[in-house]
Amino acid sequence: MVIRIRGRALPHGEHVDLYADGDRWTTDPVQNADLVAEGWLLPGLVDAHTHPGAAAAGDPLDHAVLRDHLRQHVDAGVTVIRAPGLAGEPPPWFGVDPDTPRAWHAGPWLAQHGQFIDGWGRRADHAELPALAAAQAARTGWAKVIGDWSSDGEPVPLDVLSAVVRAVHAVGGRVAVHTQQTAGGEVAVLAGADSVEHGMSLDPDLLTRMAEQGTALTPTLSVMARSVPEVRGRPDGPGRTWFLRGAQAHGSLVAAAAEAGVRVLAGTDSMPHGGIVEEVRALAGAGMRPHDALAAASWDARAYLGLPGLEPGAPADAVVYAEDPRSDLDQLAHPIAVILRGLPVRVTRR
Known part of the structure; x- marks a missing residue:
């Protein structure tokens, strides 16, 4: 089966006529190709921060749950995911089965002793972290470090995280760092992390450095916004104050990051899966141009992962x-076609 799509392709908006030659786009006409859809074309959506495969935080990886979560992503138009942390090592079909998104992952989270979610991730001494992270990145391309945890947990020291980044880069990998503290965010940026995950309470003075050194920000803005009403209902305390102050300022931080030239990536960190549209809306609502908010969930995120867009030779x-x-x-919630690896996995005939 050879499929064909045509229309105005983003980001440039010019008319294209594409044929899927297996899992690659081509502009060479193919006789009897099935015209699946025409309209406005995006090179697939990307959720750059998602943790599929576990029914609840701390649960083990379940292959049936994993497949269900991935199908929810595809139904929303997501053809690529990055999982900076999984509840276990994924099965061989992860990221390659024809009805599931392409996938980048960092294996289980790496955390200091006494931090992070019980049942998830690996705990390690500071001396062990660089070698563990490098071994993970050598296998999958990414390592994920819990740089800080809760409002008062001590962040990973700068010399330790810097050693992690050097070790991972030496094997050709990249480092994602979870941070929601001002101190932990500073460590992540100064250490040269490849991406800051969440970044709540990040010092805006660090944004210029992030842009210059290529550190991306995945703010997971929508899930934080959804958490605000629940946290407001908690008793007063330092943790409540910390979260509400950071979450309420997070949108302004994201807008400032985009203005400073930081690469912003759209990631949901959410249950249920397939909520990328809500994240794009949140980015735009925070002040990013709709074009840039969409780029964060499509062509720019794909480029960050090494994938070209809608051009000959690109993944279909x-x-x-x-x-x-x-x-x-709102159009994002109503795709008329989703094409994954050259196959129509969702088509709404008009």
């Missing part, structure tokens, strides 16, 4: 919409 992923989603982000 696409999402097709009836209208320009930059003019109406």
Whole structure:
């Protein structure tokens, strides 16, 4: 089966006519190709921060749950995910089965003793962290470090995290760092982490350095916003004050990061899975241009992971919409076609 899509392709908005030659786009016409959809074309959506495969925090990885979560992503138009932390080592079909997204992952989280979610991740002494992270990155390309935890947990020291980054880079990998403290965020940036995950309470003075050294920010803005009402209902205390102050300032931080030239990535960190549209809306609501908010969940995120867009030779992923989603982000919730690896996995005939 050879499929065909045509229409205006983002980000440039020019008309393209593409054929899927297996799992690669081509502009060479193919006789009897099935015209699946035409409209506004995106090179597939990306959720750059998701943890599929566990029914609840701390649960072990369940292969049936994993497949269900991945299908929810695809139904939302997500053709690529990055999982900076999984509840266990994924099965061989993860990221390659035809009906599931392409996937990048960091294996289990790496954390200091006494921190992070019980049942998830590996705890390690500071002396062990660089070698553990490098071994993980050598296998999968990424390592994920819990740089700080809760409002008062001590962050990973700068010399330790710097050693982790050097060790991972030496094997050709990249480091994602979870941080929600001002101190932990500073350590992540000064250590040269490749991506800051969440970044709540990050000092805005660090944004210029992030842009210069290529440290991306995955703010997971929508899940933080959803947590605010629940946290407000808790008794007063330092943890409540810390979270509410950071979460309420997070949108302004994201807008400032985009303005400073930091690469912002859209990630949901959410249950249920498949909530990427809500994250794009949150980024735009925080002050990012709709074009840039969409880039964070599509062509720019794909480029960050080394994937080209809608061009000859690129992987044959696409999402097709009836209208320009930059003019109406609600379009994102209603794709007329989702193409994954050259196959139509969702088509709404009009």
